[in-house]
Amino acid sequence: QVQLVESGGGSVQAGGSLKLSCAASGYSFSSCGMAWYRQAPGKERELVSTINRDGTTSYADSVKGRFTISRDNAKNTLYLQMNSLTSEDTAVTYCAACLHGDSFLYWGPGTQVTVSS
Numbered sequence: 001q002v003q004l005v006e007s008g009g010g011s012v013q014a015g016g017s018l019k020l021s022c023a024a025s026g027y028s029f030s031s032c033g034m035a036w037y038r039q040a041p042g043k044e045r046e047l048v049s050t051i052n053r054d055g056t057t058s059y060a061d062s063v064k065g066r067f068t069i070s071r072d073n074a075k076n077t078l079y080l081q082m083n084s085l086t087s088e089d090t091a092v093t094y095c096a097a098c099l100h101g102d103s104f105l106y107w108g109p110g111t112q113v114t115v116s117s
Contacts, residue, residue, distance in 0.1 A: 002025070002097075003023075003026055004023070004024050004095050004097060004107060006020060006021065006094065006109070008111065010112075010113070010114070012116075014087060015084060015085065016085050017085065019080070019082070020036070020095075020113075022036075022077065022079070024078065024095075025076060030073040031053060034050070034096065035095070036048040036069060036080045036093060036095055036096075037094045037095075038091035038113070039091055043091075045094075048063055048093070051069045051070070055071070066082065066084045069081075085113075085115045086117070087117045089115050090113060090114050091112075091113055092111070093110060093111055094110045095107070
């Protein structure tokens with residue numbers, strides 16, 4: 001049974017930092033690309049960042065230079081380091097795994113990130 005569980009969300013003031021983790025189990029972690037998505041209140045879900053099996057990364061323009069995605073295959077864990085947070089980063093943030101076509105097969109339940117100005 002595949003499980004993705006995010007942690008590390010919370011409330012922080014603008015300019016602060018948070019580091020999210022996504023613990024994965026039930027599939028071959030190192031074989032899959034992974035991603036972070038987020039959904040702000042009243043907005044559609046958006047792709048924040050991806051990391052391929054080989055470690056290649058990509059970022060949405062809105063987070064470039066502020067967020068860093070990484071993975072630890074030995075720990076089956078995905079990370080998102082978020083710096084210089086603004087109120088625009090307030091959202092439920094989800095990890096996703098294993099791209100199939102144009103969508104990911106597995107999703108975590110999400111973790112709330114709230115940035116106050």
